[in-house]
Amino acid sequence: MAMPSRKPYGRSELRRLLEPRSIAVVGASDRPGSLGLRALGNLSGFAGAVFPVSPRLGEIGGRRCYRSVAELPDAPDCVVLALPADAVEPALRECAAAGAGAAVVFASGFAETGGERAAAAQARIAAIARETGMRIVGPNTTGLANLTIGAHVGFAEFPHHHVERPGAIGLVSQSGAMGLALSQAGERGASISHVLTAGNSCDVDVADFVSYLAEVPQAGATALVFEGLEDAGRLADAAGRAAAAGQAVVAFKLARSQPGRLAAASHTATDAGMPESFDALFREAGIVPVSDIEHLVETASFFSRLRHLPRRAARTPRVAVLSASGGTGILAADIAHALGLDMPQPQGDTLAALRAAIPAFGAARNPCDATAQATSNPDSLRRCAEAFLSDPAYDALVMPSGRAGLSPHFAVLSEAGLRHGKPVCVVWMSQWLEGPGAREAEALPGLSLFRSMRSCLSALAAWGRRS
Amino acid sequence: MAMPSRKPYGRSELRRLLEPRSIAVVGASDRPGSLGLRALGNLSGFAGAVFPVSPRLGEIGGRRCYRSVAELPDAPDCVVLALPADAVEPALRECAAAGAGAAVVFASGFAETGGERAAAAQARIAAIARETGMRIVGPNTTGLANLTIGAHVGFAEFPHHHVERPGAIGLVSQSGAMGLALSQAGERGASISHVLTAGNSCDVDVADFVSYLAEVPQAGATALVFEGLEDAGRLADAAGRAAAAGQAVVAFKLARSQPGRLAAASHTATDAGMPESFDALFREAGIVPVSDIEHLVETASFFSRLRHLPRRAARTPRVAVLSASGGTGILAADIAHALGLDMPQPQGDTLAALRAAIPAFGAARNPCDATAQATSNPDSLRRCAEAFLSDPAYDALVMPSGRAGLSPHFAVLSEAGLRHGKPVCVVWMSQWLEGPGAREAEALPGLSLFRSMRSCLSALAAWGRRS
Numbered sequence: 001m002a003m004p005s006r007k008p009y010g011r012s013e014l015r016r017l018l019e020p021r022s023i024a025v026v027g028a029s030d031r032p033g034s035l036g037l038r039a040l041g042n043l044s045g046f047a048g049a050v051f052p053v054s055p056r057l058g059e060i061g062g063r064r065c066y067r068s069v070a071e072l073p074d075a076p077d078c079v080v081l082a083l084p085a086d087a088v089e090p091a092l093r094e095c096a097a098a099g100a101g102a103a104v105v106f107a108s109g110f111a112e113t114g115g116e117r118a119a120a121a122q123a124r125i126a127a128i129a130r131e132t133g134m135r136i137v138g139p140n141t142t143g144l145a146n147l148t149i150g151a152h153v154g155f156a157e158f159p160h161h162h163v164e165r166p167g168a169i170g171l172v173s174q175s176g177a178m179g180l181a182l183s184q185a186g187e188r189g190a191s192i193s194h195v196l197t198a199g200n201s202c203d204v205d206v207a208d209f210v211s212y213l214a215e216v217p218q219a220g221a222t223a224l225v226f227e228g229l230e231d232a233g234r235l236a237d238a239a240g241r242a243a244a245a246g247q248a249v250v251a252f253k254l255a256r257s258q259p260g261r262l263a264a265a266s267h268t269a270t271d272a273g274m275p276e277s278f279d280a281l282f283r284e285a286g287i288v289p290v291s292d293i294e295h296l297v298e299t300a301s302f303f304s305r306l307r308h309l310p311r312r313a314a315r316t317p318r319v320a321v322l323s324a325s326g327g328t329g330i331l332a333a334d335i336a337h338a339l340g341l342d343m344p345q346p347q348g349d350t351l352a353a354l355r356a357a358i359p360a361f362g363a364a365r366n367p368c369d370a371t372a373q374a375t376s377n378p379d380s381l382r383r384c385a386e387a388f389l390s391d392p393a394y395d396a397l398v399m400p401s402g403r404a405g406l407s408p409h410f411a412v413l414s415e416a417g418l419r420h421g422k423p424v425c426v427v428w429m430s431q432w433l434e435g436p437g438a439r440e441a442e443a444l445p446g447l448s449l450f451r452s453m454r455s456c457l458s459a460l461a462a463w464g465r466r467s
Numbered sequence: 468m469a470m471p472s473r474k475p476y477g478r479s480e481l482r483r484l485l486e487p488r489s490i491a492v493v494g495a496s497d498r499p500g501s502l503g504l505r506a507l508g509n510l511s512g513f514a515g516a517v518f519p520v521s522p523r524l525g526e527i528g529g530r531r532c533y534r535s536v537a538e539l540p541d542a543p544d545c546v547v548l549a550l551p552a553d554a555v556e557p558a559l560r561e562c563a564a565a566g567a568g569a570a571v572v573f574a575s576g577f578a579e580t581g582g583e584r585a586a587a588a589q590a591r592i593a594a595i596a597r598e599t600g601m602r603i604v605g606p607n608t609t610g611l612a613n614l615t616i617g618a619h620v621g622f623a624e625f626p627h628h629h630v631e632r633p634g635a636i637g638l639v640s641q642s643g644a645m646g647l648a649l650s651q652a653g654e655r656g657a658s659i660s661h662v663l664t665a666g667n668s669c670d671v672d673v674a675d676f677v678s679y680l681a682e683v684p685q686a687g688a689t690a691l692v693f694e695g696l697e698d699a700g701r702l703a704d705a706a707g708r709a710a711a712a713g714q715a716v717v718a719f720k721l722a723r724s725q726p727g728r729l730a731a732a733s734h735t736a737t738d739a740g741m742p743e744s745f746d747a748l749f750r751e752a753g754i755v756p757v758s759d760i761e762h763l764v765e766t767a768s769f770f771s772r773l774r775h776l777p778r779r780a781a782r783t784p785r786v787a788v789l790s791a792s793g794g795t796g797i798l799a800a801d802i803a804h805a806l807g808l809d810m811p812q813p814q815g816d817t818l819a820a821l822r823a824a825i826p827a828f829g830a831a832r833n834p835c836d837a838t839a840q841a842t843s844n845p846d847s848l849r850r851c852a853e854a855f856l857s858d859p860a861y862d863a864l865v866m867p868s869g870r871a872g873l874s875p876h877f878a879v880l881s882e883a884g885l886r887h888g889k890p891v892c893v894v895w896m897s898q899w900l901e902g903p904g905a906r907e908a909e910a911l912p913g914l915s916l917f918r919s920m921r922s923c924l925s926a927l928a929a930w931g932r933r934s
Binding site for chain 2: 033108109112113140142157173174175176177178180181182183184185187188190225227254255256257258259260262263264266292293294297323324325326327328329330331333334336337338343359360361363365367369371372376402403404429430431432433434435451452453454
């Protein structure tokens with residue numbers, strides 16, 4: 001890949017965009033369903049100043065409107081442009097002249113159309129960013145949200161505010177819809193601190209967002225999904241900053257196939273590059289790839305929690321599996337084997353403790369089948385977890401959970417994991433995907449919840465490779 | 468593999484077990500948490516006769532108790548044995564003598580312990596089944612449920628009753644906990660008609676359950692998870708019966724690795740066999756394998772709905788992808804390519820109709836990006852779906868859905884799919900896994916809901932191979 005054309009932006013370059021004290025909405029509207037009204041509505045939780053800008057309206061929803069950006073009482077940190085494509089360029093010049101720090105451009109109809117005139121228009125926008133130093137997100141973006149301060153600069157329905165919970169992650173997506181789909185993890189109890197979507201990326205791109213998040217304490221890990229990059233070296237730089245901050249970047253790369261690359265060209269006008277070069281980039285930059293996008297959030301949450309554990313894994317992590325069901329233990333053994341993880345058999349004191357804690361018809365081995373009796377006897381499960389976690393022969397504990405409603409066990413496991421400084425993962429096998437106990441599990445600091453055994457064990461394997 | 472030792476049992480052999488008019492619970496108890504009380508509680512929705520059997524209690528929860536099976540007013544169709552291991556054999560002889568049709572044995576402590584005496588005890592139980600013709604499920608089973616009549620013969624908390632919905636499936640599992648985990652799909656809106664777990668399978672095994680379900684109209688497809696089989700040929704026979712009934716069998720095989728096989732030996736005393744031989748069996752018997760157990764229920768539900776469509780797929784199904792988000796369309800293109808599915812580009816009238824229905828900055832191609840505007844304009848989506856479904860160049864329509872709450876679109880798609888006789892699949896990309904609209908989607912007859920693009924497109928590929 002070519003040399004990076006510039007360093008990734010960091011917190012200093014993106015502070016006015018992502019930690020604004022004031023936000024102006026140009027193209028503010030009172031028409032139901034309009035992007036302008038939706039963008040205003042998304043700022044209801046923002047404590048800073050909000051300036052609707054409309055040449056024809058006096059006020060919207062009780063907020064005073066301004067006729068133009070030039071008339072604002074202060075230079076806005078961040079400006080949302082809810083305008084059609086042909087109005088974008090003059091508005092951006094006006095924003096820059098008014099001293100705005102950043103602008104977010106919703107309008108579609110630029111390079112993604114494949115037309116030459118549209119591409120030229122996008123290039124002129126990029127030039128404004130370069131020449132003025134005003135940062136520009138988009139065009140063709142649904143926007144972004146710093147949920148820790150309620151600064152939601154966009155028209156999509158991201159989760160409204162950030163609840164401080166363990167395992168917080170920052171989401172970065174080129175595609176707005178993907179960012180939205182992932183951000184809805186917040187509704188099932190995951191902790192999302194930021195949702196940052198880049199769209200056509202004429203100036204700020206996903207690498208810049210990764211770089212920014214590396215300087216943000218609320219995000220314990222970054223989940224990234226993207227199609228392609230103008231400058232892959234910039235992502236390597238950004239990942240390096242994240243690694244230096246002890247923050248994992250977990251990524252899913254779209255447009256790996258020829259048909260996918262063709263589709264990407266008409267989506268965000270991206271040259272998606274060859275998958276092999278991204279595989280190499282991920283490896284070299286220590287970015288954790290996930291094979292399926294539905295595993296992205298839970299894998300990033302796992303790494304976010306991991307940041308507070310003292311322990312590093314063996315290069316091939318040694319995993320103990322404890323279940324109340326033989327079948328789920330077998331599943332773990334199969335997948336651990338396929339992924340090259342170690343599941344050593346218990347010896348000595350550990351073996352004796354397991355034998356003492358489970359029924360004779362259970363299996364005092366690894367995977368340990370504590371049998372269904374364990375679900376009505378939390379002490380049995382606690383003693384087995386204690387035996388595995390206190391044994392230096394194991395790096396992590398995995399517990400498949402066969403049915404919803406077992407959250408009291410989860411609290412016991414979380415506490416034990418923190419005390420021993422080892423990751424504890426619960427794999428939610430129930431097809432009641434948000435059944436009782438799932439949300440409570442997401443809130444436990446010492447436990448990572450996965451809904452796929454493959455996803456869980458792949459995350460442990462990636463942990464080993466990073467250590 | 469060896470010749471089958473016997474034909475699989477069918478509905479005639481298993482009718483008294485799975486469609487009982489009367490159920491006796493031996494070892495009935497009033498002790499909270501006891502298996503005997505849990506088994507009785509699970510029969511609250513059963514309209515037939517329930518006979519608690521206890522030598523010391525006069526009644527339990529208002530039901531009259533009998534002192535022994537011999538004292539029952541009628542020979543029970545099905546008897547539950549909630550007894551310790553050493554009481555099982557004499558109780559089974561008593562049941563057989565009383566003319567019981569079937570018995571379900573909860574007790575653990577048989578062949579799965581690996582002990583010789585325990586294995587001999589299990590062999591004696593199997594001999595009782597052979598000699599008397601009384602069918603025996605277990606030992607070491609959590610039980611089974613025909614949810615269409617509330618006949619839940621077990622101690623686990625399966626969903627209580629069957630709601631008649633499209634896409635009903637029968638679940639068959641060797642592991643009780645796996646069966647329970649999968650059955651909880653009923654709590655998120657999936658339609659489950661039966662949950663049949665086999666445990667140690669001394670007499671009735673998973674192949675028999677598959678064979679039974681092939682004769683049951685309420686189950687449109689069978690979802691099967693198992694570790695191993697005494698007689699693999701019997702599963703091939705059972706799958707043949709299912710195929711003849713137009714019913715798909717979708718399976719996940721546990722214990723594919725050496726560590727998994729060792730774990731299986733101590734779980735249900737199963738020789739799990741070599742994975743290659745099962746791959747061949749699945750191929751020859753037309754059983755649809757799934758690569759991840761979390762895809763089992765949605766894949767079986769897809770095939771259950773498919774049964775009512777007139778159309779067969781091309782061997783390589785030609786798939787149209789319609790999205791309101793370019794990113795999810797790219798994902799579909801990538802995975803379709805990896806799975807060898809066709810995604811032909813629209814031509815002629817279809818292309819013209821797409822162009823007329825979506826904004827200029829969308830992509831009138833396959834995958835079709837109708838852009839986020841389509842989510843606020845159902846007519847645009849409807850016209851695109853109509854264009855693809857009415858075109859004989861396409862076998863199926865896939866629509867990734869980026870956020871929860873779009874169920875009105877789903878109803879439109881379901882209707883169009885039924886009218887054109889083609890499968891329509893929605894891939895729920897939102898990480899709000901049970902967010903608004905998911906349950907409603909499960910209830911639509913012409914639409915299959917998946918929570919993984921890979922799972923969805925793998926199901927379509929399997930459909931082609933079966934056609």
